[in-house]
Amino acid sequence: MIAYITRRLLGMIPTLFLVSILTFVIIQLPQGDYATALAAQAAGSGGTGDEAFVQAIRHQYGLDQPVYLRYVTWIVGCLHGDFGYSFEWKRPVGELIGSRLGFTILLSVLALAFSWIVAIPIGIYSATHQYSAGDVGLTTLGFLGLSVPDFMLGLVYLFVAAFFFNASASGLVSADLEQAPWTLAKVWDFISHLVPAVIILGVAGTAQLIRIMRGNLLETLGQQFVTTARAKGLTERTVVNRYAVRVAINPLISVMGMQLPNLISGSIILGVVLSLPTTGPLFLHALQNSDTYLAATFLLLLALMLMLGNLLADVLLAWADPRIRYD
Amino acid sequence: MTDVASVAEQLAADQRPLTAAEDARYGRSQIQLIWLRFIRNRAALVGGAVVVTLYLVAAFANFVAPYDADQRFDADIYVSPQPIYLIDDGKIYPHVLGLTLTTDPETLRRSYAPDPTQKIPVHVLVHGTPYRLLGLIPGDVHLLGVDRPDIGVFLLGTDRQGRDQLSRILMGSQISLTIGLLGVFLSLLIGSLLGVASGYYGGAIDNVIQRAIEVIRSFPSIPLWMALAAAFPPHWPALQVYFAISVVLSFIGWTWLARQLRGKVLALREEEFVLASQLSGASDLRIILRHLIPNVTGHIIVISTLAVPGMILAETALTFLGIGIRPPLVSWGTLLQDATNIQTLAHAPWLLSPVAAIVIAVLAFNFLGDGVRDAADPYSVV
Numbered sequence: 001m002i003a004y005i006t007r008r009l010l011g012m013i014p015t016l017f018l019v020s021i022l023t024f025v026i027i028q029l030p031q032g033d034y035a036t037a038l039a040a041q042a043a044g045s046g047g048t049g050d051e052a053f054v055q056a057i058r059h060q061y062g063l064d065q066p067v068y069l070r071y072v073t074w075i076v077g078c079l080h081g082d083f084g085y086s087f088e089w090k091r092p093v094g095e096l097i098g099s100r101l102g103f104t105i106l107l108s109v110l111a112l113a114f115s116w117i118v119a120i121p122i123g124i125y126s127a128t129h130q131y132s133a134g135d136v137g138l139t140t141l142g143f144l145g146l147s148v149p150d151f152m153l154g155l156v157y158l159f160v161a162a163f164f165f166n167a168s169a170s171g172l173v174s175a176d177l178e179q180a181p182w183t184l185a186k187v188w189d190f191i192s193h194l195v196p197a198v199i200i201l202g203v204a205g206t207a208q209l210i211r212i213m214r215g216n217l218l219e220t221l222g223q224q225f226v227t228t229a230r231a232k233g234l235t236e237r238t239v240v241n242r243y244a245v246r247v248a249i250n251p252l253i254s255v256m257g258m259q260l261p262n263l264i265s266g267s268i269i270l271g272v273v274l275s276l277p278t279t280g281p282l283f284l285h286a287l288q289n290s291d292t293y294l295a296a297t298f299l300l301l302l303a304l305m306l307m308l309g310n311l312l313a314d315v316l317l318a319w320a321d322p323r324i325r326y327d
Numbered sequence: 328m329t330d331v332a333s334v335a336e337q338l339a340a341d342q343r344p345l346t347a348a349e350d351a352r353y354g355r356s357q358i359q360l361i362w363l364r365f366i367r368n369r370a371a372l373v374g375g376a377v378v379v380t381l382y383l384v385a386a387f388a389n390f391v392a393p394y395d396a397d398q399r400f401d402a403d404i405y406v407s408p409q410p411i412y413l414i415d416d417g418k419i420y421p422h423v424l425g426l427t428l429t430t431d432p433e434t435l436r437r438s439y440a441p442d443p444t445q446k447i448p449v450h451v452l453v454h455g456t457p458y459r460l461l462g463l464i465p466g467d468v469h470l471l472g473v474d475r476p477d478i479g480v481f482l483l484g485t486d487r488q489g490r491d492q493l494s495r496i497l498m499g500s501q502i503s504l505t506i507g508l509l510g511v512f513l514s515l516l517i518g519s520l521l522g523v524a525s526g527y528y529g530g531a532i533d534n535v536i537q538r539a540i541e542v543i544r545s546f547p548s549i550p551l552w553m554a555l556a557a558a559f560p561p562h563w564p565a566l567q568v569y570f571a572i573s574v575v576l577s578f579i580g581w582t583w584l585a586r587q588l589r590g591k592v593l594a595l596r597e598e599e600f601v602l603a604s605q606l607s608g609a610s611d612l613r614i615i616l617r618h619l620i621p622n623v624t625g626h627i628i629v630i631s632t633l634a635v636p637g638m639i640l641a642e643t644a645l646t647f648l649g650i651g652i653r654p655p656l657v658s659w660g661t662l663l664q665d666a667t668n669i670q671t672l673a674h675a676p677w678l679l680s681p682v683a684a685i686v687i688a689v690l691a692f693n694f695l696g697d698g699v700r701d702a703a704d705p706y707s708v709v
Contacts (some may be wrong), residue, residue: 019545148682151680155663163674261547268550302546
């Protein structure tokens, strides 16, 4: 197993290298750079945004160097943990990104946990009560959950919270508590903001997992070892929980690898809708203002998270299912 | 269930020709079989019908919509949805109630109250704002409307500029529904060509293509789309942005198709018919286009149907974030942008109505895609 993980990690290096080049190229694509964005801003607010100003800014930030040189400087810095400097925030990128990325991971992991905790019992119920009213209802609900994108759920939730509960749903804590110390009230406030976000983010994944769990379990329940288990007089409960479910659950682990990118994507856009401190709002802002290093580092680290997540899913699968061997 | 092989055995034992009914039953072509499987799936049929309806409505949106997407009724800002009353005094008399404007003396907020004394008849097929159907045929007949130009009927209410929400959703469907199709079409072109080439040639070409796919797939999709979409210069004309967005969408889309097709082609290229055409001197291009692609068509159709809803959602999401379709173009995403403000939403919740349109479209496509996938599976039983 360790050999397998090492091999996978080593295999990631060339991909990551190519990913970093593509990242930098894409982020460099927009016409104009931070200097022109700044000049436009200055001109908009009545200041001077002339060519000399642009050149001065460019020189100050090293934007007059050729692209490949800037790439090399950036990537070498990244390897040392120095991700560059954010033009917009006048702070090192690493400082800005740390907590944001952490919160993105927290939100994604919580949403993942939520979707598993909810989906597996429902999937089992649906499969063991196939075509019952409950099954049809839950399956329909699942399909609906799959079709409503998370950012729209977020919008609807914002509306419902504001209209019916008279509460502000955006942000991580209510505005009046933002500066307050971490008292019990603030922790409760934090949780009441976090839970809806986790649920909204987890809905689509839950729906998908229910469908897969139901299908897998139905298939497994028709297999002969289940008949054998029933024939030797085990209770239905034991047959389902200890025999069928344990086999049917394995493919879900490989689904986790596919869920992760969706969760990361979802947390980005949901972060913008609900004004959460995920990478979303900061990334969007950086993209729109040609804050090159900030945007590039975000994109690179998101890709890295995805690759590591997929590796984790593969390792988990091998650990859970003794039939799978990777050597 | 009688499978074909046992029927053939039975026939050989009986030494009799097929009756006409049997011939019709066992002699079905693949297409007929797929169609038979498809029409048994009620959810897929409904989904398909809804999809067809949506596209028809989008094509004739100018006619179906009561007004033009940009037509303003300056006196009717944030009007709530108006119901149509069908019966008046026991007679069938479809009408809406006129509106009286009241201003709250404290908040100065304007609101409209229905005025029961003012009954405005609603007609089917009325003359209204002139338009060009499909950009070509001039006309001014609208499916529904009132015959007074100064008064509007707003079934889904109006927005902050007094524009009819229903008309905007209908006109917006033209962009929202087609951009996904265009994105899928581009993904198809790139994905099928590269996927088939990857599987057919193998070796270095395969390596390069697979590595490219791996790199692109290492990114989570929304952030990558965001980064690409943010690269469009702000001065681009609307139509150019439209095409650019579909190119961006297909930038990730093609990788799915290419991966799947590569696997299919890897198996197919060992088949004798490929060897036969190689021996008879067919060029690689001919083999790919004439022999390999037709063999994976079913697969391509299934994948593309399943890919459309994702693309529709992606366009909406990008536009919603402000880096997709831009005004003056109207899409479901631009409509939702108006719904981001909580104060606005609390005051005018009908601005969320595009969500319903999007959910219906995506749901219908999902049902249709599932049905097509099941129907195209040759191992499922009719």
